[in-house]
Structures are given as structure tokens and as C-alpha cells.
Amino acid sequence: MSDNGLPIVARRLREARVRKGLSQKALGIAAGIHVDSASPRINQYEQGKHAPDFLTIKNLASVLGVPVPYFYSEDELLAELLILLNSLLRPQQEEVKKYLVRKMTRK
Template identity: 55%
Template sequence: MGTFGKRLKEARKIRGFSQERLGIEAGIEPATASARMSQYEKGVHQPGESIVKQIAAVLNLPVPYFYCEDDETAHLLQCFHLLKGKERKDVVDLVERLALGG
């Protein structure tokens, strides 16, 4: 299982979706939804960009989350995705100050 499959499976389970339900809500044909999601999780097939965007929207996650190899970065992306407007700017400002030591 690759990074995408690992992140997909974790996010799906945390949100309580079956493979079939997630696939259907992401716009995959109901007859093949479960099988396709299983193949994506196992790394047998890689979904196209439009399906990844649809899966991300259903799970309320940013697309880059699925490709983060380290858990901390994935978690930061997940949290940042939930913020709006000024909160996002505040986080960016804080990270810049921390990263630049000032």
C-alpha cells in the first residue's frame, strides 16, 4: 500500500465510511464503487485527478493530504484546511515567525 492508499483508508475509516459509500458519494458508479475504492487503497490502481478531488471533497480534506509521506505534515494540512480567512493568515504568520526564528 502506498502513501495515497494509506491516507485514503485512514481518512475513510475515521469518518465512518464504507468503501462503497465513499465511492458512491465521490461519483463512482455504484456497481463498482467498493471494488474501485479497495483497489485505490491497496495501490492496485491510482485514481485520476478528478476522482481524487471528489474523494477529498467528500472527506473534507485537501488533495495534498493524500500524498504526504509524513504524518505531521498530513495532520497540519488537515487542520489548516478547516481554517478560514484570518485564522489561515494567523497560522501562516506564526509558522513564518517560528521558521525564521523571530
């Protein structure tokens, strides 16, 4: 559970959707949910009444431009870092990894 009583997936989903500027219906449709149930399903996910299965989370992550682990991170800083790392190109991600490894091995 997150601080506001909602499951972390519900809170992260709403945060990512709002940040992307999508309505619940638009997000649901883009993620492959039938047009008639797109808005109610996303609403139920965001209210914590139902949890999306892993395939749905993958589809939502793809539409929202966030990595799947973002939805499960209870740590705010880590969630932000996941979004930032996801926005980098693969070679840039490799450079960040090398930098972190160097920092960790220097004691």
C-alpha cells in the first residue's frame, strides 16, 4: 500500500497517466482494452478495486512510456530514477551503469 491507502500500482498508474495527459478512456483504448470498457477498467485500476494483470501492465507501460518496474516501486526516488533511465537511449543507459559501478567499487 502507498501512503494514501491505495495500492502502489493504482497510484503509479494514475501519476503516469496524468503526466502523459491522457484520459482514462484514451489510455485504456491505446493499451488494447475494448472501447466500451476502457474508461471503467482504468478507473477501477486507479481506485485499487482491481489490479491489472502483468500483460495489461506491460501494455500500459508501453503507452505511458514508463518501465514496468515503475508501477511496483514503493520508493519515490527509485520510481523517478526508473523513469529517467527509461528515457535514455541504450548507450546512455550503459554509460550510467558504468558510472554507478565505478562509484560502487571506489571505497
